[in-house]
Amino acid sequence: MFEAFDATVLARIQFAFTVSFHIIFPAFSIGLASYLTVLEALWLWKKDEVYLELFNFWKTIFAVAFGMGVVSGIVMSYQFGTNWSVFSDKAGPVIGPLMGYEVLTAFFLEAGFLGIMLFGMNRVGPRLHFLATAMVALGTLISATWILAANSWMQTPAGFSINEAGQFIPADWSAIIFNPSFPYRLTHMVLAAYLTTAFVVGACGAWHLLRKTAPRRAHTMFSMAMWMAAIVAPIQIFAGDLHGLNTLEHQPAKVMAMEGHYQSHEGGAPLILFGVPNPAEKRIEYAVEIPKLSSLILKHDLNAPLAGLDTIPDELHPPVSIIFWSFRVMVAIGFAMLGIGIWSLWCRYRRTLDTNAWLHRTAVLMGPAGFVAVLSGWITTEVGRQPYTIYGQLLTANSISPIEAPAVGFSLVAFIIVYFLVFGAGTFYILRLMGRLPRDPMPELEEGPLRTAGITPGPAHTKLHGDHHDL
Secondary structure (H helix, E strand, O other): OOOOOOHHHHHHHHHHHHHHHHHHHHHHHHHHHHHHHHHHHHHHHHOOHHHHHHHHHHHHHHHHHHHHHHHHHHHHHHHHHHOOHHHHHHHHHHHHHHHHHHHHHHHHHHHHHHHHHHHOHHHHOHHHHHHHHHHHHHHHHHHHHHHHHHHHHHHOOOOEEEOOOOOEEEOOHHHHHOOOOHHHHHHHHHHHHHHHHHHHHHHHHHHHHHHOOOHHHHHHHHHHHHHHHHHHHHHHHHHHHHHHHHHHHHOHHHHHHHHOOOOOEOOOOOEEEEEEEEOOOOEEEEEEEEOOHHHHHHHOOOOOOEOOHHHOOHHHOOOHHHHHHHHHHHHHHHHHHHHHHHHHHHHHHOOOOOOOHHHHHHHHHOOOHHHHHHHHHHHHHHHHOOOEEEOOOEEHHHOOOOOOHHHHHHHHHHHHHHHHHHHHHHHHHHHHHHOOOOOOOOHHHHHOHHHHOOOOOOHHHHHHHHHHHHO
16 A cells, blocks of 8 residues: 555654644643743732632643643654664764753653642642742743754754764764754744744633623733733744844755745845745746845845755755745744734724724634644744755665555554544643633622722632522
8 A cells, every 4th residue: 555655755754743743732831831830920929819710721721731742742752763763873872862851851840840730739838839830831941942952953963973883973062952053943932832822822812802701811811912922923033034044054955945046046036925836847936026135134135146956956955845835834924923913002002902803803813823833834944954854964865764665654544543533632622621711700799898808709709600690
């Protein structure tokens, strides 16, 4: 059945499939852990039970997403031994310790404090519980740091030597960890995680504002999410521009593919907004372009020359069509997020943030946009590295295990079936949880004797109101 397929292609598809499923959960949990920390800090500071109730609401969702992220990540590590054993042998002295540091620092930190965060509020006290929440958030950021260090080293390898067996031997760990692309890629990824979470939280808040089920809680979620969009989206666009300039310096072929520049441009390169790549004829058909704007963006000079893929041997070209479109999807979503952020600022100024139904509907539609942008960005990054696994050093074709295509093909089919069943069910459960936002307390409780006594109605009063409403 799979004899006609190439084992390398199938192994790449398998890893791409599993990493695509995996990355959406860490991208969500990184941002959500920080959001939980902010919610608990606001509760301790303002003594407003709404923040605690939202903390408990999102805490359950975080636990499910965190668990699915751990399970989906385990599978990828096995593929290094089954499908990519040559890569593991050659790059293991560098990649192995970096992955080990991630487990020893980040995962142990997260696992050690996760139980306290989930179940310890009434056992350890609020301040110690807040410390546990902050440690879980810190653990997710440390985890991202080590993973991005390893992946960035594969993009811009540094600080190594090669022994007689062809293995990459660490020579300078500081150069390995802080390789040329690491600061840009770590910043870009963490900001992407925050925006991803913000738009999920914003979509949830907007959904409940439209349904009018819990106006105060929904307003708090939606307002916080829109502040994040308004502040972080422009920072992300700026960070992305810096990342692009760094990529042009160290991986020029990737940028050529992103820009669709098959040919070199001596007097200023155009910015191709849209078009259809034609790899056979090495040109972009039906191109809609702005003259010289690409040179202005990448070189800060309208007339600066830009090299094209015609300066690189054909066998070293990355797949242009995939990179060309994935990059545009990522950029389009980034500017859409910026637009939502600006729109929310205008509505906030007009005092219509809670009443503008069109903004709420748009926010609901934009809920999964962050995940799409993260996946598009990773596709641009990883496919743009081809035909190398370690850029400029180790070809993908020379990294594969001595394995037959049918073995990879059948395991790929099994992964697809199991992943869609297990993680599809988990995702459906998370969506169900998001739809169950507790109702606001009764107005008479908000203004009655409890408020007069300086006590903010808590979960028990919320339950009372729910019971009363059901009756």
